[in-house]
Amino acid sequence: MTEQPLLIAEGLSKNYGTRLGCRDVSLEVYPGEVLAVVGESGSGKSTLLGLLSTELEPSAGRVSYRLRDGRVADLASLGAAEKRLLMRTDWGFVRQNPADGLRMAVSAGGNVGERLMAVGWRHYGNIRGEALDWLAKVEIAGDRIDDDPRAFSGGMRQRLQIARNLVTRPRLVFMDEPTGGLDVSVQARLLDLIRGLVAELGLAVIIVTHDLAVARLLSHRMVVMRHGRVIETGITDQVLDDPREPYTQLLVSSVLAA
Amino acid sequence: MNAHAVGGMPEITYNFAYLDEQTKRMIRRAILKAIAVPGYQVPFAAREMPMPYGWGTGGVQVTAAVLGPKDVLKVIDQGADDTTNAVAIRGFFEKTARVATTTSAVEATVIQTRHRIPETPLAEHQILVYQVPIPEPLRFLEPRETETRQLHALAEYGLMHVKLYEDIARHGHIATTYAYPVEVAGRYVMDPSPIPKFDNPKLDDCPALQLFGAGREKRIYAIPPYTKVRSLDFEDHPFKVQRFAKPCALCAATGVYLDEVILDDKGGRMFVCSDTDYCNGRQEAGHRGEMSGASPSPQPSPPRGEGADGALNLSPPGRGRPEGPGEGTSGVPTTPSSAGDPGSAGAAPSGMTGQGSHQP
Numbered sequence: 353m354t355e356q357p358l359l360i361a362e363g364l365s366k367n368y369g370t371r372l373g374c375r376d377v378s379l380e381v382y383p384g385e386v387l388a389v390v391g392e393s394g395s396g397k398s399t400l401l402g403l404l405s406t407e408l409e410p411s412a413g414r415v416s417y418r419l420r421d422g423r424v425a426d427l428a429s430l431g432a433a434e435k436r437l438l439m440r441t442d443w444g445f446v447r448q449n450p451a452d453g454l455r456m457a458v459s460a461g462g463n464v465g466e467r468l469m470a471v472g473w474r475h476y477g478n479i480r481g482e483a484l485d486w487l488a489k490v491e492i493a494g495d496r497i498d499d500d501p502r503a504f505s506g507g508m509r510q511r512l513q514i515a516r517n518l519v520t521r522p523r524l525v526f527m528d529e530p531t532g533g534l535d536v537s538v539q540a541r542l543l544d545l546i547r548g549l550v551a552e553l554g555l556a557v558i559i560v561t562h563d564l565a566v567a568r569l570l571s572h573r574m575v576v577m578r579h580g581r582v583i584e585t586g587i588t589d590q591v592l593d594d595p596r597e598p599y600t601q602l603l604v605s606s607v608l609a610a
Numbered sequence: 611m612n613a614h615a616v617g618g619m620p621e622i623t624y625n626f627a628y629l630d631e632q633t634k635r636m637i638r639r640a641i642l643k644a645i646a647v648p649g650y651q652v653p654f655a656a657r658e659m660p661m662p663y664g665w666g667t668g669g670v671q672v673t674a675a676v677l678g679p680k681d682v683l684k685v686i687d688q689g690a691d692d693t694t695n696a697v698a699i700r701g702f703f704e705k706t707a708r709v710a711t712t713t714s715a716v717e718a719t720v721i722q723t724r725h726r727i728p729e730t731p732l733a734e735h736q737i738l739v740y741q742v743p744i745p746e747p748l749r750f751l752e753p754r755e756t757e758t759r760q761l762h763a764l765a766e767y768g769l770m771h772v773k774l775y776e777d778i779a780r781h782g783h784i785a786t787t788y789a790y791p792v793e794v795a796g797r798y799v800m801d802p803s804p805i806p807k808f809d810n811p812k813l814d815d816c817p818a819l820q821l822f823g824a825g826r827e828k829r830i831y832a833i834p835p836y837t838k839v840r841s842l843d844f845e846d847h848p849f850k851v852q853r854f855a856k857p858c859a860l861c862a863a864t865g866v867y868l869d870e871v872i873l874d875d876k877g878g879r880m881f882v883c884s885d886t887d888y889c890n891g892r893q894e895a896g897h898r899g900e901m902s903g904a905s906p907s908p909q910p911s912p913p914r915g916e917g918a919d920g921a922l923n924l925s926p927p928g929r930g931r932p933e934g935p936g937e938g939t940s941g942v943p944t945t946p947s948s949a950g951d952p953g954s955a956g957a958a959p960s961g962m963t964g965q966g967s968h969q970p
Contacts, residue, residue, distance in 0.1 A: 433764045455751075455772075459779055462772050469775065470768025476778055476844040498779050 356418060358383050358524060358556050363413035364403050366396075373399035374580040376413070383523065384554040388571035388588065390561060390603070396580035397560045398528060404558060405445060405526045406435060420523075440470050444517030444525040448532045450509035453516070454501045460487065460512055461497040467520045486515040490545060507538035511545065518549065527559040531566055543569050564607050568592055576600050627674040627707040633657055637675035637830070641821060644832035649794030650762070651745050656828040666699055666724060667825025669741035673722045676737055676821070677703065682710045684718035689726040689867065689884030696724075713887050725788075727809040729866050729888040732818035734835060740803040742824035745831065747791045747801040767799045770842055778847055787852065793840045794833055802839075808851045808867045813839040858883045859901040861892035 357380040366373035374396035381387050389397050402408035404415055406427050415427045420442060427435065439445070447453040454463050464483040465473070473479050484494050490511040492504075501509050510530060517525060530546065531539040547570055550557055561567055567574050567588060574591050576584040576599070584597045595601045625631065633655075640654035659667040677683065683703050687695035691713040699722060700711050712718050715728040722739040732738060748758045751769045761769065770791050777785045790807035794800050802813055803822060813820065813833060820833040833839060843849040857864045859880040866888065868881040880901050883889035893902065 432760070436760075436764060436766065458751075458772055459776060461779055462776050465775055466768055466772050468768075469771040470766060474771070474845050476775065477846050479775065480779075 355382055357381060358418050359404065359558075360416045360424075361404060361413065362416075364400070364410050364415065365412040366399050366403055366408060367411045372396075372580045373408075374403070374577070377403075377577075377582050378413075379575060379582070379585070381524070381556050381558060383556050385573065386550060386555075386557040386559065386571040388559050388561060388567035388574040389577060390564060390567050390574055391577035392562060392603070395577040397562075397577055399580070400577065401526055401528055401558065401560045405439075405443070417524075440467055441520045442522050442524065444522040446510075446513055446517055446525060446527040446530050448529040450501065450506070450513045453513045454509060456501050459498045459500060460492065460504070463501065463512060463516045464519050467516065471520060482519060483515075486519050487512075489518075489549070490515045491541075505538075507534055507542060510534065510542060514546065514549070518553065518555075521553065522555070524556045524558070527557060529561055529563075530559070531561070531563065539566075546570060564592060564603065576603070624706040626679070627677045627703065627709075628660075629657065629671065629674045633671075634675045637671055640830045641672065641675060641832065644821070644830050645819070645834050647798070648834055648837050649792075649798030649800040649831060651829040651831045653828055654830050656825045659825065660702075661698070663826040664743060665695060666722070666741035668823030668827075668830070669722050669724070669739050669825075670699060670702070670823075671825060672739045672821050672823035672830060673699075673703065673720060674707075676739070677707055677709060677720055679707070679709065681719045682712050682717055684712050684715060684721045684887075685723075686721065686726060686728065686885075686887075687724045689728075689869070690886045692886065714891075715885075715887050725804050725806075726867070726884060727805060727812045729863075729883070729885045730891075732816060734817045736818040738816075738818050738820045740805075740820065740822045742801070742803040742822045742829070743826075744789075745801060745822065745824040745827050745829040747789075747799055762798060765797065767793075767842075770799055771844070774842060774844065774847075778844070784843065784847055784849070790849075791842050793842060795837050795839075799842070800831060800833075806852065806867055807841065807849075810839075810841045810849070811851065815839075854881060856881055857899060858889060858892075859899040861889045861897045861902070862899040863889065863892055863897070 359381040361377060361379050364377040365375045377400055379387070389400060391397050399408065403410050406415065409428075416424050417427055417438070418424045419438070430438065445453065455466070458466070461480060461483040464486050465479040468479050468482060480497070484497060487494060487497060492508055492511060492515070496504070496508075501512055504512060514530075527546075531542055534542065543566060549555065550570070557570070559566070559570060571588045573586065574588045575582050576591065576597065578599050584591060584595070584600050591600065592604055595604050627634070629637075637654055640652045644650065644652045656668065656671060659670055661667060661670070673683070683700065684691070685696040685700045687693040690696060691700075703709055704711055715721065715730040715732075719735060720737045720739065721728065721732075722741065724741045727738065746755070746758055748761060748769055751773055752758050752761065761767070773791075774784050774786070777783070786807065788806050789801050789804045790810055791799055792802055792810060792813060802810060815836055815838065816833065817835050819835055822831045824830070841849040852867075854864075854868045858866065858868060860882050863883055867884045869884040871880050871882060873879055882899075
């Protein structure tokens with residue numbers, strides 16, 4: 353593979369006062385690759401995701417991203433306007449709680465159409481057509497297009513959030529525990545959907561999860577974190593089937609067999 | 611407020627137009643900045659005014675800052691010169707600035723308005739001052755002021771279209787009929803205050819200077835003369851103004867904004883010009899609507915036309931005065947006595963006095 357990485361993190365650290373968020377994390381994400389970040393609660397997964405998506409400012413280290421024009425830019429050097437444009441066109445962010453990622457008072461169609469309108473779409477019929485198209489892709493019936501997400505179930509809200517993020521065909525999507533709080537059968541359907549979309553659109557995904565089954569199903573590579581540091585990285589199957597670090601072995605052995 | 615109180619109280623004198631000179635300078639600086647950056651909301655240190663928020667405290671402060679002794683002031687409230695708010699503010703400046711007042715949109719040099727733009731086209735020497743309740747067009751879509759400021763700074767206005775999208779999705783057309791968002795000079799999106807969208811086209815390329823003051827929210831913004839103002843819309847749902855099926859019942863005007871007046875409890879109603887000055891002018895010029903009667907009198911009384919009589923300068927005991935609680939408490943009907951009011955040119959008697967004693 354001669355492809356260049358899409359996102360490069362070098363020596364990322366974040367301190368919250370004297371407490372440590374994460375320390376000296378370096379990683380690369382390639383186009384079309386799904387990278388899982390796993391670890392127990394408080395291991396710095398969400399901090400890392402915040403740093404990579406520039407929602408948090410690192411105490412040390414930097415994040416570079418290859419823009420659509422091929423230029424590799426240090427994200428800290430981008431202006432606010434450029435960064436926001438990047439976030440609403442080339443990136444997506446699927447949050448654990450759909451209420452944080454959706455506009456709950458705006459209809460499903462409006463939620464999906466918002467990014468399109470933000471990049472200059474001004475034709476109602478086209479926006480609505482695209483929204484219908486995306487609702488179908490995430491298995492939401494077309495006649496729910498004018499309903500508020502408040503009237504949706506948890507699984508539907510999560511799928512709507514995915515549609516809202518993918519409508520501008522981003523190249524990189526951040527996901528923070530996208531299946532958290534959903535029951536098992538809904539989780540399975542959602543994972544199936546995400547896997548299908550990722551393959552179809554060639555998305556690069558950085559997914560944070562504490563659920564090793566999610567990591568196993570979705571990701572190509574994984575990063576194991578503990579106490580703010582990356583302790584093991586590798587191909588997902590390799591890490592899960594043959595964990596090297598004692599902590600990873602513990603994690604893997606803690607999974608309950610159904 | 612009761613500067614000319616009866617019982618031997620000392621007479622209070624105000625600085626010209628009520629506000630002190632430093633405050634007026636501060637407001638003028640904000641106005642200059644607002645004119646320099648059309649549509650941008652300039653923060654200013656709004657003062658406490660002798661009227662409640664929501665009654666035009668922002669507009670009054672802007673008017674006070676731009677008013678000169680030779681100005682002629684007109685105040686309109688929902689198009690009318692004789693409603694409580696208009697009478698009160700006109701009386702306020704008669705008393706504190708002793709400026710001439712008028713109800714004529716042609717004679718006025720400064721027009722303070724709530725919810726309407728006069729039907730009479732404005733001219734270069736005029737200033738139109740709007741009273742603004744909520745200056746932030748994105749307020750109900752994005753409640754965080756820190757975020758809306760970012761959105762304005764980066765000209766990220768997709769959210770504004772989400773609102774219009776929702777309108778079409780719910781109602782089949784853009785159902786926003788007032789405070790319809792506009793883009794000023796190709797840059798800032800602005801709330802034109804709650805004027806009917808019927809008036810939006812008048813904002814565009816207007817020869818007069820338009821100033822917007824929001825007292826509670828402490829913001830001033832402006833549209834300089836001859837500025838491009840575009841109402842937001844979709845390509846397949848273009849901006850349209852309301853149309854009325856019938857002409858004005860008093861002056862037969864068409865292509866103007868009409869108010870619906872309920873006449874009885876049997877479904878009787880009439881549609882009359884919301885701009886009373888315009889309507890009166892047309893009636894004086896001999897135009898007659900279907901309900902104006904045959905009388906050539908310049909101030910016809912429509913049948914049972916409560917609230918629709920065109921009588922302008924006879925306002926005090928007329929409409930707008932709630933006959934509610936408070937009236938009877940003193941035992942004597944409170945009629946503002948302003949016969950001896952030295953400052954008023956005999957037009958509208960001290961509205962503030964009347965208003966103060968009548969608000970429940």
